Amino acid sequence: MLYGAIEAGGTKWVCAVSDGDGRLLASEVVPTAKPEETIPAAVRFFLRHQRPAAIGVGSFGPIDLNPASPTYGYITTTPKPGWAYTDVVSPLRDALQVPIGFDTDVNAAALGEWRHGAGRGLDTIAYVTVGTGIGMGAIVGGRILHGLVHPEFGHTYIPHDADIDPFAGSCPYHGDCLEGLASGEAMRQRWGRPAEEVDDAWAWELEAEYLALAVTNLTYALSPQRVIIGGGVAKRESLIQNVRVRALELLAGYPEVPPLTDLDAMAQYLVGPSLDDLSGVLGAVELARDAVEGTL
Template sequence: MSATPPLYGGIEAGGTKWVCAVADAQGRLLATGVIPTTTPQATIAGAVRFFQEHRTLTAIGVGSFGPVDLRTGSPTYGHITATPKPGWAHTDVVSPLRSALQVPVGLDTDVNAAALGEWRRGAGRGLETLAYMTVGTGIGVGAVVNGRLMHGLLHPEFGHVRIPHDRSRDAFAGSCPFHGDCLEGLASGEAMRRRWGQRAEDLDDPAVWELEAEYLAHAVMNLTYTLSPERIVIGGGVAKHAGLMARLRARAFDLAAGYPATSALTDPAAMDEYVVSPSLGDHSGIAGAIELGMRRLASPDQ
């Protein structure tokens, strides 16, 4: 009798919805479902029901909004920590899932999961280093270096880096409650809504998107000069605006000023291959969450 092929679960745990999926060992999605993000108890219970109604799983991975505690020796490992999401601060995500489903549960940030998904099955296949920046309500960055997700003191919080802010061009003080005019405070969807009084998807003025491209181009160059990724993937709702990526690439090319002398920064055509949209579209996060589950299977006690 042949063994039953292993199946894996994935959760893209967002602030408005949890996307749940079951996949085979090749990452092919076999079932998906959406759970509204309400209270922690109701949302986690909904995810548990989804997986219980489908197949027996080998492991589950979760890419979660954060910040999250990823230190495996920490007493609060697996918890969403000081999030501004009402009712979700200090929520244990891993233990309830592991207890209810009796499988290993891997956890990382939502943007790290998206980076892993693109590296494994999307725009980063065959590369050793990849950075993924999401530009939506907030801004975050995940990175894969030599096949490993980047962690350190914390997970990366690139949305809070400082970038040039010409107040004569943009008098907006910034939307970040901690730093005001950090990258997220100037270029996130929430910053755009507060500055212009409309959602990003409703804004058509070219000057709006020239300014957005300016800020994101500086972010791209900061990533380039600090992490030196072989490719930068930019996803999220704001990044879907028609024409933004072309403006961003052009401005980043100007900012690079030919340094260093690598084709991505000296050839405009190569820049088109260096800064790209997600190959997996809206599925980067769930693909990475499933990969987190596969990776956790190797160390199920964490």
Template sequence: MLGGIEAGGTKWVCAVASSPDCILEEVRFPTTTPEETIGRALSFFREMEARHGRLAALGIGCFGPVDVGEGSPSWGFITTTPKPGWRDTGVAGVFQEELGVPVGFDTDVNAAALGECSYGAAQGLANVVYLTVGTGIGAGVVVDGRPVHGLVHPEAGHVLVRRHPDDTYGGRCPFHGDCLEGMASGPALAERWGMRGEEIPPEHEAWRMEAFYLAQGVMNLVLAVSPERVILGGGVMQQGHLFPLVRSELLRLLAGYVGHPAITEQVEDYLVPPGLGQRAGIVGALVLAARTAP
């Protein structure tokens, strides 16, 4: 028995499974206060253990920033998040102590990248980037089959980007203003244009400007990480008409410098939506659990 949590800033998804691709039961609920949200998750897993048996391990893919440094005194904590009430909140340790099981802990986007590598659009590939574009922007990076950690973890949603010459919007990142997240996240779209992404018509100029920023973020990752595939997920990318725009802008920005045919000739297979759709995060959390189980 494996347990998984996709701990998002908007909602949590909790599941138990016999394997990462065989979910038995799951529950979804909004992210409120740490006490209420973590308490609901603990209640779910206790109920599931009574019904299905003891968990071998739990995997958590969590919104952040988080501390993923094993041995760090704040391992398993959410750290400098702008989400009210969640800064410096311990997550992984609470479940480890309360449920008495080993816990695998990573960013939500690293977990989604693992899910896609194992069961989705990146099966068989060892070097992959998963970029999520929603309430925020984050990147999960897998190299040689393992999520990248370093001093902290990749924060490619906050790379700096060139401003579109017609864009007068100031940006909404509370830390950096007009970084990638500040210019291209879902809330930035809504604030700039006065409409949510799903309300903006496909032919609206908003989407070419959105592609202008997202392609810069993808280009930075292509040049820095050299992934075999880039997956774009999250709520904003539910607008399927955005993919051709981002692909075209990426090719324009690269200007032939990365001459690999996977990009120059097959960009529609290189820059793709998640094969698991909205389930990449919870499947990835269960992959973390499977890798953590004794």
């Protein structure tokens, strides 16, 4: 059985066809332009291949996941120009006549790592992406975490000492929330150049501080068995290790369990994605599988 997958990001859509065992048989990158250009381009990709049993979509958000809502399947209040209240699910379903699994891009990445990567064999994991924005997806008790909407961990507040870091924050909604202080966009605005071009040691010490605060909060609030940090910013050499060291200090030995008291154990608790850049698209394959089997 073939499954289709779309990792619908703010800059690109990765479209793929998989055999369902983690092997991608075909893939194509579609630039995220206007919805009326991007969605038809994704449809054309699938029309060029054998029709899959279902398609899974992991999308940037916020999105509407309530099947009873008139805007189910929509990207809702995104600040991305031209994409607010865009129906993603209906055009794909109508054009391709297959079931569509739909969730956030970070929930899809968490699902991909749980099924095929760094979260395999565990019951509860969290995946945090640190890129242009910051998002978090989670598997809790073997199920994707949903609730009122979906996790928006990037918009939680963390301590911000304006004397040390006078940057007001980049988030258009909250200013100095986690995303507003530690995302790639925050780094670009604070330092005047993209994160990958920032070489100042203090800049990365500050980034590690903010991410360690976030990991501490996530650890205490969700109690995951593993935290996976991905995204372009997280690829910075030594960043995750510095976050581990600072998180241990912040956790202060409470509670007294090895991942929260020992650096070697922390290295197994706070990790990078083992699927590299495929976490999201392989997670979207699993969303397609669930659209057929209903196991999540």
